[in-house]
Amino acid sequence: NIRNLAMEKVATTVLFPCKYSSGGCTMTLLHTDKTDHEDVCEYRPYCCPCPGASCKWQGSLDAVMMHLLSQHKSITTLQGEDIVFLATDINLPGAVDWVMMQSCFGQSFMLVLEKQEKYDGHQQFYAIVQLIGTRKAAENFAYRLELNGLKRRLTWEATPRSIHDGVQSAIQNSDCLVFDTNIARLFADNGNLGINVTISMCH
Amino acid sequence: NIRNLAMEKVATTVLFPCKYSSGGCTMTLLHTDKTDHEDVCEYRPYCCPCPGASCKWQGSLDAVMMHLLSQHKSITTLQGEDIVFLATDINLPGAVDWVMMQSCFGQSFMLVLEKQEKYDGHQQFYAIVQLIGTRKAAENFAYRLELNGLKRRLTWEATPRSIHDGVQSAIQNSDCLVFDTNIARLFADNGNLGINVTISMCH
Ligand SMILES: [Zn+2]
Numbered sequence: 448n449i450r451n452l453a454m455e456k457v458a459t460t461v462l463f464p465c466k467y468s469s470g471g472c473t474m475t476l477l478h479t480d481k482t483d484h485e486d487v488c489e490y491r492p493y494c495c496p497c498p499g500a501s502c503k504w505q506g507s508l509d510a511v512m513m514h515l516l517s518q519h520k521s522i523t524t525l526q527g528e529d530i531v532f533l534a535t536d537i538n539l540p541g542a543v544d545w546v547m548m549q550s551c552f553g554q555s556f557m558l559v560l561e562k563q564e565k566y567d568g569h570q571q572f573y574a575i576v577q578l579i580g581t582r583k584a585a586e587n588f589a590y591r592l593e594l595n596g597l598k599r600r601l602t603w604e605a606t607p608r609s610i611h612d613g614v615q616s617a618i619q620n621s622d623c624l625v626f627d628t629n630i631a632r633l634f635a636d637n638g639n640l641g642i643n644v645t646i647s648m649c650h
Numbered sequence: 651n652i653r654n655l656a657m658e659k660v661a662t663t664v665l666f667p668c669k670y671s672s673g674g675c676t677m678t679l680l681h682t683d684k685t686d687h688e689d690v691c692e693y694r695p696y697c698c699p700c701p702g703a704s705c706k707w708q709g710s711l712d713a714v715m716m717h718l719l720s721q722h723k724s725i726t727t728l729q730g731e732d733i734v735f736l737a738t739d740i741n742l743p744g745a746v747d748w749v750m751m752q753s754c755f756g757q758s759f760m761l762v763l764e765k766q767e768k769y770d771g772h773q774q775f776y777a778i779v780q781l782i783g784t785r786k787a788a789e790n791f792a793y794r795l796e797l798n799g800l801k802r803r804l805t806w807e808a809t810p811r812s813i814h815d816g817v818q819s820a821i822q823n824s825d826c827l828v829f830d831t832n833i834a835r836l837f838a839d840n841g842n843l844g845i846n847v848t849i850s851m852c853h
């Protein structure tokens with residue numbers, strides 16, 4: 448029997464501090480629970496919320512907006528609960544991201560439209576909203592994405608993601624507004640697609 | 651020069667009766683316009699509206715409901731403008747159709763949910779409503795399909811198709827509610843998917 452009983456005993460009884468204790472987390476955890484906690488730890492540094500993963504910035508939540516304003520100057524911001532996210536040239540080939548900021552309720556939301564080719568020759572669009580804020584703060588809001596066409600309307604309503612989770616896993620799981628190029632064509636005007644975005648507070 | 655000028659002259663000046671003149675169509679058309687008209691001629695016989703194309707029945711609009719009631723007895727009918735179309739066992743492999751009838755405003759609507767494998771290993775669901783009636787009658791109505799889940803909602807609103815056009819071309823063009831298996835899983839309960847269907851009259 449090669450089981451290391453001494454180490455197993457440690458694993459089931461000794462409490463370790465969270466990897467982000469220097470950031471402020473005071474949790475101590477069993478070895479077996481440590482990774483699960485650290486994945487969702489509120490003290491884990493925030494990554495840059497811009498899609499595409501080309502920016503490697505990490506920092507505290509307080510610093511995210513400053514990072515966006517200084518390093519991603521091309522991102523437009525619109526004020527208000529109800530705005531239009533206009534994606535231009537949606538027929539551009541390949542994987543493309545469209546990004547915009549929406550400012551309302553004293554919060555900043557990032558709107559993302561991503562075009563991917565998941566299946567050979569079959570492009571799909573994924574639209575989603577994330578709050579520049581914690582998971583807990585995101586729970587207070589709801590967003591609605593709406594495509595309006597000639598006697599047609601496609602609507603997706605959900606809770607915004609927190610940028611702490613990011614949008615990639617939601618896109619992977621289609622937990623967002625998903626549509627193909629045929630639908631994009633039904634709602635686009637001259638290659639430009641307007642997505643009505645409405646943010647509201649939950650009660 | 652082998653162009654048959656005599657025949658060309660006939661084609662551009664002689665009017666032919668519509669193929670469905672025996673059904674009541676009084677249109678006469680240039681040879682060049684004949685096929686286009688016949689594709690949309692209101693006197694063209696109606697085909698059986700059940701998806702899958704296994705039933706070869708054709709007949710007049712008046713006879714469609716009788717055909718459905720006698721030859722497709724397994725199709726359930728629900729009364730009311732606002733009903734739930736419950737599709738069971740949506741995880742069944744392969745191409746599957748779910749069909750239901752909805753009766754309201756003195757009209758009968760056929761609800762269709764179709765699962766297809768358009769791309770290798772990538773199944774998609776298509777949900778759509780068609781009126782047992784003419785194109786013109788269909789224009790008087792709107793339908794809404796709604797998937798409701800935990801803090802999520804996906805909605806599609808459009809004009810019902812007429813069974814004269816059928817649903818296949820709309821499905822082909824994604825001009826309906828389209829969703830993938832991930833989304834189906836988000837909204838299904840134990841493999842059963844409830845789609846809220848609301849029919850309304852247009853003004
Ligand atoms: Zn922690």
Ligand SMILES: [Zn+2]
Nearest residue numbers: 495502504518
């Ligand atoms: Zn960045």
Ligand SMILES: [Zn+2]
Nearest residue numbers: 668675677691
């Ligand atoms: Zn005709």
Ligand SMILES: [Zn+2]
Nearest residue numbers: 698700705707
């Ligand atoms: Zn039939």
